[in-house]
Amino acid sequence: MTLQLNETHDVNLRSWVTSANQPDTDFPIQNLPFAVFRRAGSHQNFRIGVAIGDQILDLAAAHAVHAFAGFTELQGGHFTAAVNAPNLNGLMQSGAPVWSALRLALSRVLREGSPLQGSLHACLSPQNTAEFALPAHIGDYTDFYTSIHHATAVGKLFRPDNPLLPNYKWVPIGYHGRASSIAVSGQHFRRPVGQTKPPTVDEPVFGPAKRMDYELEIGIFIGPGNALGDRISMDQAESHVFGLCLLNDWSARDVQAWEYQPLGPFLAKNFASTISPWVVTLEALAPYRTGWQRDSTDPQPMAYLEASSLRSSGAFDIELEVLLQTSKMRETGTAAQRLSLSNFRHSYWTVSQLVTHHTVNGCNLNAGDLLGSGTQSGPAPEEAGSLLELTEGGKKPLQLANGEQRIFMEDGDTIIMRGWAKKDGAARIGFGEVSGTLLPAVI
Amino acid sequence: MTLQLNETHDVNLRSWVTSANQPDTDFPIQNLPFAVFRRAGSHQNFRIGVAIGDQILDLAAAHAVHAFAGFTELQGGHFTAAVNAPNLNGLMQSGAPVWSALRLALSRVLREGSPLQGSLHACLSPQNTAEFALPAHIGDYTDFYTSIHHATAVGKLFRPDNPLLPNYKWVPIGYHGRASSIAVSGQHFRRPVGQTKPPTVDEPVFGPAKRMDYELEIGIFIGPGNALGDRISMDQAESHVFGLCLLNDWSARDVQAWEYQPLGPFLAKNFASTISPWVVTLEALAPYRTGWQRDSTDPQPMAYLEASSLRSSGAFDIELEVLLQTSKMRETGTAAQRLSLSNFRHSYWTVSQLVTHHTVNGCNLNAGDLLGSGTQSGPAPEEAGSLLELTEGGKKPLQLANGEQRIFMEDGDTIIMRGWAKKDGAARIGFGEVSGTLLPAVI
Structure with missing residues (x-):
């Protein structure tokens, strides 16, 4: 598997999360890395998040507002369980076609002009008020x-x-x-x-x-x-x-x-x-x-x-x-x-x-x-x-x-x-x- | 912790599971080791078992018929969850006072003359028709x-x-x-x-x-x-x-x-x-x-x-x-x-x-x-x-x-x-x- 460049890599993509458009950010819309987080000091369960600029998109919350509708790879109980888990193991297990579809879906809904901007705005929280857990349960x-x-x-x-x-x-x-x-x-x-x-x-x-x-x-x-x-x-x-x-x-x-x-x-x-x-x-x-x-x-x-x-x-x-x-x-x-x-x-x-x-x-x-x-x-x-x-x-x-x-x-x-x-x-x-x-x- | 000998070690103890009284058995009533098992070829969940002679005592089933009543260490939700688990991790976590109380309880109910012989008989299955799983989830x-x-x-x-x-x-x-x-x-x-x-x-x-x-x-x-x-x-x-x-x-x-x-x-x-x-x-x-x-x-x-x-x-x-x-x-x-x-x-x-x-x-x-x-x-x-x-x-x-x-x-x-x-x-x-x-x- 050698991944080819596609629309998600386009250097000209811009996000409605404006901090993601700063030239020195680690987390432009072309990156979209995953972590496990919660609000610092809270006793909430840890959740899966995606970095966008200086914000974190709550993946389960985004899924709940149908951000990934239209992607057949991102439907069904396995995917829902994976994005609602307190670690990335399920998503890691789900394989490259799911990862790739999820990346494309995230890229599209986080772009400037996305019709989901309104509902996804509520799924964001600032990185500087988050605490993180290990991304996965590490078996070995x-x-x-x-x-x-x-x-x-x-x-x-x-x-x-x-x-x-x-x-x-x-x-x-x-x-x-x-x-x-x-x-x-x-x-x-x-x-x-x-x-x-x-x-x-x-x-x-x-x-x-x-x-x-x-x-x-x-x-x-x-x-x-x-x-x-x-x-x-x-x-x-x-x-x-x-x-x-x-x-x-x-x-x-x-x-x-x-x-x-x-x-x-x-x-x-x-x-x-x-x-x-x-x-x-x-x-x-x-x-x-x-x-x-x-x-x-x-x-x-x-x-x-x-x-x-x-x-x-x-x-x-x-x-x-x-x-x-x-x-x-x-x-x-x-x-x-x-x-x-x-x-x-x-x-x-x-x-x-x-x-x-x-x-x-x-x-x-x-x-x-x-x-x-x-x-x-x-x-x-x-x-x-x-x-x-x-x-x-x-x-x-x-x-x-x-x-x-x-x-x-x-x-x-x-x-x-x-x-x-x-x-x-x-x-x-x-x-x-x-x-x-x-x-x-x-x- | 250096464990002292107690009544469970008495060489003269005999079990109503008569195969446990054979002089060459690995599993007399003084042993009582733990495993995780199910009937071979079945699709049952794996369960915790205790060896006694050529039999396996189903620990959760024994608990369900109140085999461990009277031991304060063996009451409560943690213990019940531990004995009903598909591995020994919960019991391992529970600590020496629980292990020791459980050993004493098992020794008493498996002895000749135990009033629980009747109800525990149904909790036995032969070792030679069992299949085993790893005793525990091994983290490291x-x-x-x-x-x-x-x-x-x-x-x-x-x-x-x-x-x-x-x-x-x-x-x-x-x-x-x-x-x-x-x-x-x-x-x-x-x-x-x-x-x-x-x-x-x-x-x-x-x-x-x-x-x-x-x-x-x-x-x-x-x-x-x-x-x-x-x-x-x-x-x-x-x-x-x-x-x-x-x-x-x-x-x-x-x-x-x-x-x-x-x-x-x-x-x-x-x-x-x-x-x-x-x-x-x-x-x-x-x-x-x-x-x-x-x-x-x-x-x-x-x-x-x-x-x-x-x-x-x-x-x-x-x-x-x-x-x-x-x-x-x-x-x-x-x-x-x-x-x-x-x-x-x-x-x-x-x-x-x-x-x-x-x-x-x-x-x-x-x-x-x-x-x-x-x-x-x-x-x-x-x-x-x-x-x-x-x-x-x-x-x-x-x-x-x-x-x-x-x-x-x-x-x-x-x-x-x-x-x-x-x-x-x-x-x-x-x-x-x-x-x-x-x-x-x-x-």
């Missing part, structure tokens, strides 16, 4: 390792002579993560405690982690799954992907270094992971497809990881930014400072390759499962997606504009990640942001 | 690595000079596994395909895994969880454990060897895992508590992994057996052949230590989560819990009694695992069995 979470720049930089710190392991260019390396500790943007979490082994002593010590880090990732929400034992081919892979979000895979590097051999990261990662509330569909990102390249000196993908459209349009051109706001910046009213800017197009493996590889052995995916791309570091040092890389393993402090320094995170630090796709001749497609704050450890 | 699955004998034997194959890594004796090594592909005993699954790299060639190849293996494990079902950020202390750990089952963690060793660095096993493990239908409570196992030892030459556990009762009664004495039935054995009516016999008491870390370590960083557990103990190999070579160990990495074929040989599993092989606790002066507590069958690959 898998994290990949798709930036060769990240893998090389991190590998150098652990194995200077042999930074990239022999399997890296053949296998989309991944591992299972913890689903229960994933939360939506705004998460505040305690600095984890545990075992670490400082290089200067013979025995491990117990206490708060000292090398706290973030990881800049794209999250991939699975749509319809596959039965146990079935495989998903490259040509079918994208029909199993509902959309993308931002993901911060918090990491305690000192815990990780001591625990990770031979079975991989565990307590270094499972105390918290944070995702953006908004899930941007692959269809919204169609204008930002880009070619995926593999150096001729590198191994080419095995046949099961190849597809005819891979080289022309297998990747996505999405800018990814990390910002830091320290306690001191908050106290002094200083804006968050950018730490790095990277791009998802640098990924060594594509979204389709991750889905296909994950299922090649018959492993079953389910609607709402989350895949992480792994830290999206670009080729240049300033495109690194973690402090571990930016500070060269803690050896080179970051000098901040307000005079502070950072090697790893300090208590009170908030990390903000943003993502967007932008180019001439297409509407800007934004991801909003994911933020999270490190609180002091409780001993 | 974590697999540990608690046999030092397994870790050393496997480590020798990969790193002859350095079999046991420096962290092993300090950290209960664990990693996250795949929840979606866990199924109940009777699972048939396809031989997985994927990338492997034979040592004789320079590049990886694609095809069916050749080194298919099982892993003999104990599964640990979590009861009430902990909030994200909270820790569970050693003293509290067992109040968060509902019970134990048998777990076969199928492994594709050639896939594992090629993919596992640096982030751990992934496709080598996530195509299938199989558990026994019956979950045996810790209270049923109280007579089989045994001391947990740590050699004086080994590092003693860090303070957070210590408890006053650890050395006297931290471990469980549970025999664990692996049997193989090949296609040829089935065709010729030959019984399955034992491959090994081990014991859970050899575990280097206890159930409480796994729960406490898992949450020391604030990671949240939820009712129904499953922890795997890791392969339970004992100190002697014939106690090895995997073919990898029994055949010394595939170098020493196993000679079977019917003339067949095995290095790794062949298509059509069924692996059966059994577990039981037995000693003079206490009733035998059995786990039943977990079986699974390898089907040919689909290319």
Whole structure:
């Protein structure tokens, strides 16, 4: 499935929700991402919403005023149940024809001149008075390792002579993560405690982690799954992907270094992971497809990881930014400072390759499962997606504009990640942001 | 929480379900494990059942005839909802006082002379006409690595000079596994395909895994969880454990060897895992508590992994057996052949230590989560819990009694695992069995 551009991508479309027509909005009418929300501080049930400008359209309320009449894919009990659910799992399960019809219907009723403007106006609420929940019940979470720049930089710190392991260019390396500790943007979490082994002593010590880090990732929400034992081919892979979000895979590097051999990261990662509330569909990102390249000196993908459209349009051109706001910046009213800017197009493996590889052995995916791309570091040092890389393993402090320094995170630090796709001749497609704050450890 | 013996453990108790009084039954009245079942081939909803001899007591039906009247812990809407659910999550969530009251109530009404025998008789159905579902919705699955004998034997194959890594004796090594592909005993699954790299060639190849293996494990079902950020202390750990089952963690060793660095096993493990239908409570196992030892030459556990009762009664004495039935054995009516016999008491870390370590960083557990103990190999070579160990990495074929040989599993092989606790002066507590069958690959 390679989505073609259609009327919903027209750069000239304008919405009667006028904030959606601002050139710098993340959420023009060409985007239409999904989230789960309610009025902040209320005890209402969470509901599915669609971003339009600085507003949220309540999807169930829109359905109730017949906004989707005339679309056969958007009728019946399954669809009604899916849009009235407190999470996106039902809509994720419903499949690409429903997603595409819903996008077209939303695009039409939110356009300037829509006859439904009057009735839909009452289905809007401002984003700045909303609180969000996780977009889906996440059954299983898998994290990949798709930036060769990240893998090389991190590998150098652990194995200077042999930074990239022999399997890296053949296998989309991944591992299972913890689903229960994933939360939506705004998460505040305690600095984890545990075992670490400082290089200067013979025995491990117990206490708060000292090398706290973030990881800049794209999250991939699975749509319809596959039965146990079935495989998903490259040509079918994208029909199993509902959309993308931002993901911060918090990491305690000192815990990780001591625990990770031979079975991989565990307590270094499972105390918290944070995702953006908004899930941007692959269809919204169609204008930002880009070619995926593999150096001729590198191994080419095995046949099961190849597809005819891979080289022309297998990747996505999405800018990814990390910002830091320290306690001191908050106290002094200083804006968050950018730490790095990277791009998802640098990924060594594509979204389709991750889905296909994950299922090649018959492993079953389910609607709402989350895949992480792994830290999206670009080729240049300033495109690194973690402090571990930016500070060269803690050896080179970051000098901040307000005079502070950072090697790893300090208590009170908030990390903000943003993502967007932008180019001439297409509407800007934004991801909003994911933020999270490190609180002091409780001993 | 260290459970004391009480009237439910009395070796002299007899049930009016006479099959429960056979000396070799897995399910005497002193056991009372839980499962989720329905009549085989029916389209009924799955229900919670309790094993008694060769029968299953329908828990909701027993509740409906007031079998639990007189126990204040077993009244009210929460309890009624929990026993009427199609999985054990509600009962797991309800906590140790409810589990203990329910065990006492079941013990009393199933005893010889119970006035409820007449009405409860109609709540029984034979195990041999039942089909089972997973006992719980498993939110997250974590697999540990608690046999030092397994870790050393496997480590020798990969790193002859350095079999046991420096962290092993300090950290209960664990990693996250795949929840979606866990199924109940009777699972048939396809031989997985994927990338492997034979040592004789320079590049990886694609095809069916050749080194298919099982892993003999104990599964640990979590009861009430902990909030994200909270820790569970050693003293509290067992109040968060509902019970134990048998777990076969199928492994594709050639896939594992090629993919596992640096982030751990992934496709080598996530195509299938199989558990026994019956979950045996810790209270049923109280007579089989045994001391947990740590050699004086080994590092003693860090303070957070210590408890006053650890050395006297931290471990469980549970025999664990692996049997193989090949296609040829089935065709010729030959019984399955034992491959090994081990014991859970050899575990280097206890159930409480796994729960406490898992949450020391604030990671949240939820009712129904499953922890795997890791392969339970004992100190002697014939106690090895995997073919990898029994055949010394595939170098020493196993000679079977019917003339067949095995290095790794062949298509059509069924692996059966059994577990039981037995000693003079206490009733035998059995786990039943977990079986699974390898089907040919689909290319």
